[in-house]
Amino acid sequence: MRRFCLVAFALAISAAPVRAQNSPRQAPLKVVASFSILGDFVKNVGGNRVEVTTLVGPDGDVHVYTPTPADARKIADAKLLIVNGLGLEGWLPRLLEAAGGKASIVTATSGIAPLKLGSDADPHAWQSVADAKEYVVNIRDALAAADPADAGFFRQNAQTYLAKLEALDGEVRQAVDRIPLSRRKMISTHDAFGYFAARYGIEFIAPIGVSTEADASARDIAKIIAQVKAEHIPAVFLERISDPRLMRRISAESDAKIGGTLYSDSLTDEKGDAPTYIDMVRHNITTLTSALAN
Incomplete structure (x- = not known):
């Protein structure tokens, strides 16, 4: 009986490394x-x-x-x-x-x-x-x-x-479907939403290019303000990582309201509105539809 126990113990020891290989206790x-x-x-x-x-x-x-x-x-x-x-x-x-x-x-x-x-x-x-x-x-x-x-x-x-x-x-997709086609156009700070626009059918217009390092010229800003007025674009949106003054100026000099703040290039901490990617997307689409759907 004792011999059997020793053999069983030895077999258990020999099997341990195999289990440890897939154990979450390994160094991550x-x-x-x-x-x-x-x-x-x-x-x-x-x-x-x-x-x-x-x-x-x-x-x-x-x-x-x-x-x-x-x-x-x-x-x-x-x-x-x-x-x-x-x-x-x-x-x-x-x-x-x-x-x-x-x-x-x-x-x-x-x-x-x-x-x-x-x-x-x-x-x-x-x-x-x-x-x-x-x-x-x-x-x-x-x-x-x-x-x-x-x-x-x-x-x-x-x-x-x-x-x-x-x-x-x-x-x-379902949320965007609730926005009338005539209102699927808005202003954001920099060109961060091109892939969103291509996938879901909302047009984003931005005075700054793909990088926030760029600055908008006075001519670009004036052109966008004129476009907002001519096309009755309903809303402009702030971005969490960008200075809000540019969007506030465009809003003040046109008929477009401030539709809220979007998250483009960064999440928030755990206490914010967008601590995960899924939270970020849901926040953005809720913000967009609240401003554009009516």
Whole structure:
């Protein structure tokens, strides 16, 4: 009997490493995301098997971000660096040179056909929920390749999250359907909603280009004010990361009301209106329909 117990104990010991390989008690995969929206995607796919660090945090403007020495250390310690690409992180090459790490760089927009504004690619592809699903697929595949032992876990999480995004895409379409065709036109601060417009059929007009680094000229502002008056555009919208004075001026000098604040390039902290990507999209579409539907 004692011999049998010792044999059983030995077998249990030999089997332990196999179980530990897939245990959530393993050290999580270190992942750095360039900004908050990407960080949220990684968290939804990676769950407790990843440790996510975000360079540009809540309410931060990724267009004009200035990296710090601490950011270089974060990348040096990471296994993966998830970036948007399409020219969004113009500061990234200098940061990578300073980091000198071996993190694999994953471009989350891989496979997405970029929209163009003049010679510039529009980097805001996440504003289309359909394109956001491509982000998630790319992140899923990158995590699975970096940590094959947890690949099944990542795929299951991604499947669950992709189903939520599919439902969200339907919510947005239904909400836009409630806006009369004649009122599906509005003013926003910078060209952050081109993919949203292409997917859902609302026209966005912006005095600033794809980056918040740009400044609107007096001529551009006057042209937009004239357009608002001529076309009876019902509302202008503030953006969380942008100075509101420009939109307030356009509103004051035209017949358009302030329709509310939209979230374009950043999430909020947990106490804000948009702590997750899904919250952000729902806030934006609720704000738009409240101002434009009537």
